[in-house]
Amino acid sequence: MQVDIGNALAAEADPGISRDALARLDEDVARAHDRIATGRAGEEFGYAALNLPERTDAAEIEATVEPLSDAEAILTVGIGGSALGAATISEALGGLDTEGKAADAAPLYVLDNVDPAHVREILTEVPLDRTAVNVVSRSGTTAETLSNFLVVREAMEAAGVDWTERTVVTTGEAGPLRELADRHDMPALDVPTGVPGRFSALSAVGLVPAAIQGHDIEGLLAGGQRAAESLAPSLFDCPAYAYGAVSYGVAQRGADINAVVPYAERLEFFAEWFAQLWAESLGKDGLGQTPARALGATDQHSQLQLYRAGPRDKLVTMVRPRERADRTIPETDIEGLSYLGGSTLGDLLDAEFEATEASLAAADRPSVRVEIDRLDAECVGELLYAMEAACVLYGELANVSTFDQPAVEWGKRAARGLLGGGEFEEAAAVADKTELVVE
Numbered sequence: 012m013q014v015d016i017g018n019a020l021a022a023e024a025d026p027g028i029s030r031d032a033l034a035r036l037d038e039d040v041a042r043a044h045d046r047i048a049t050g051r052a053g054e055e056f057g058y059a060a061l062n063l064p065e066r067t068d069a070a071e072i073e074a075t076v077e078p079l080s081d082a083e084a085i086l087t088v089g090i091g092g093s094a095l096g097a098a099t100i101s102e103a104l105g106g107l108d109t110e111g112k113a114a115d116a117a118p119l120y121v122l123d124n125v126d127p128a129h130v131r132e133i134l135t136e137v138p139l140d141r142t143a144v145n146v147v148s149r150s151g152t153t154a155e156t157l158s159n160f161l162v163v164r165e166a167m168e169a170a171g172v173d174w175t176e177r178t179v180v181t182t183g184e185a186g187p188l189r190e191l192a193d194r195h196d197m198p199a200l201d202v203p204t205g206v207p208g209r210f211s212a213l214s215a216v217g218l219v220p221a222a223i224q225g226h227d228i229e230g231l232l233a234g235g236q237r238a239a240e241s242l243a244p245s246l247f248d249c250p251a252y253a254y255g256a257v258s259y260g261v262a263q264r265g266a267d268i269n270a271v272v273p274y275a276e277r278l279e280f281f282a283e284w285f286a287q288l289w290a291e292s293l294g295k296d297g298l299g300q301t302p303a304r305a306l307g308a309t310d311q312h313s314q315l316q317l318y319r320a321g322p323r324d325k326l327v328t329m330v331r332p333r334e335r336a337d338r339t340i341p342e343t344d345i346e347g348l349s350y351l352g353g354s355t356l357g358d359l360l361d362a363e364f365e366a367t368e369a370s371l372a373a374a375d376r377p378s379v380r381v382e383i384d385r386l387d388a389e390c391v392g393e394l395l396y397a398m399e400a401a402c403v404l405y406g407e408l409a410n411v412s413t414f415d416q417p418a419v420e421w422g423k424r425a426a427r428g429l430l431g432g433g434e435f436e437e438a439a440a441v442a443d444k445t446e447l448v449v450e
């Protein structure tokens with residue numbers, strides 16, 4: 012993996028960070044690296060996430076899911092970090108390899124919302140008697156996850172399917188899901204202690220579907236370990252820290268938004284995973300950098316207008332695999348289009364990537380290039396780990412509480428109160444809404 016921060020330097024962009032300021036910031040990076048190393052060594056809450064490539068037991072995961080390896084579909088029931096890591100990994104590894112060979116993996120369906128129409132559509136689509144249900148919740152009490160699981164279980168019972176034979180649970184040491192797994196002697200894996208959900212992709216939380224699909228989860232962990240071993244006391248020696256430090260540096264100078272633009276369809280979930288990681292970790296005390304999700308080349312025909320000519324409040328993070336399965340564009344005699352013929356779609360995508368990067372630079376808009384070799388297990392594991400380490404570094408530099416998420420609890424209590432799940436003052440506040448209705 013490599014990170015090119017050249018187009019975020021003050022000589023190229025506004026907001027941008029000067030080489031001198033970057034050198035000064037590197038002193039803080041060294042201190043932050045030591046703090047991170049200490050936190051990892053002590054398995055401190057949150058920092059422990061950066062030990063997962065060494066902690067996660069791939070063999071245990073593979074053995075646990077082996078009885079479900081015949082599944083023709085996988086249904087992950089979770090939300091936030093309990094769904095996005097799994098979705099990101101399975102999507103990234105589910106395509107053609109660079110030789111064009113299909114992954115031949117059972118499709119993954121993700122229930123991470125309680126839209127009843129969508130839940131009904133999924134339950135109509137999956138073959139319930141040949142589906143592996145992967146229910147994931149650290150707390151085991153998340154309303155959306157447990158509600159969806161109860162609906163899925165009812166649908167399986169109605170179809171005459173023994174759901175206890177088709178379900179693997181990943182949860183914390185205690186709670187309703189753990190009790191359910193124990194009561195029915197179901198396969199269960201642990202959510203790693205000391206690791207917030209959004210940092211748990213390289214654990215059973217993110218790896219169960221990939222293991223059922225037959226993907227190389229040892230390779231994912233090896234890639235994560237490669238990124239772990241790249242952590243160094245200088246941003247100039249560590250791609251992850253270079254990304255985290257420059258993101259922080261330009262945010263300090265006005266880039267309040269970080270638009271993540273993967274130039275690969277199979278990294279679309281990665282942008283969504285990154286959005287939770289960045290927002291839930293760094294959005295504290297009035298600080299943070301808002302993640303925006305886009306997709307290259309598609310969003311060059313939409314959001315690029317804003318990125319290039321809108322407010323000077325954005326960093327654009329351009330992500331791509333350097334190698335991919337490709338497809339030749341046929342020769343054509345269509346007037347004005349003959350230049351495309353004989354080229355490939357990959358050449359066009361790369362040209363658009365580089366043209367968009369240059370377009371932003373020509374308008375003095377900061378961008379950072381993040382490149383991995385290809386969408387294989389090691390490179391995906393390395394990318395996920397590097398972004399987690401970048402996020403932890405940014406949190407140290409910003410001096411925020413990276414690993415908690417107190418602001419999301421208010422809404423949970425209000426919703427629970429509205430549903431009669433207890434007396435919560437937040438629910439009463441809902442009734443106090445100021446209305447000005449226009450029809």
Ligand SMILES: O=P(O)(O)OC[C@H]1O[C@](O)(CO)[C@@H](O)[C@@H]1O
Pocket residue numbers: 090091092093147148149150151152153156207208209291416419
């Ligand atoms: O794994 P759980 O406990 O169901 O939580 C799911 C998600 O909800 C959050 O706790 C936020 O409410 C996320 O941090 C987490 O990834």
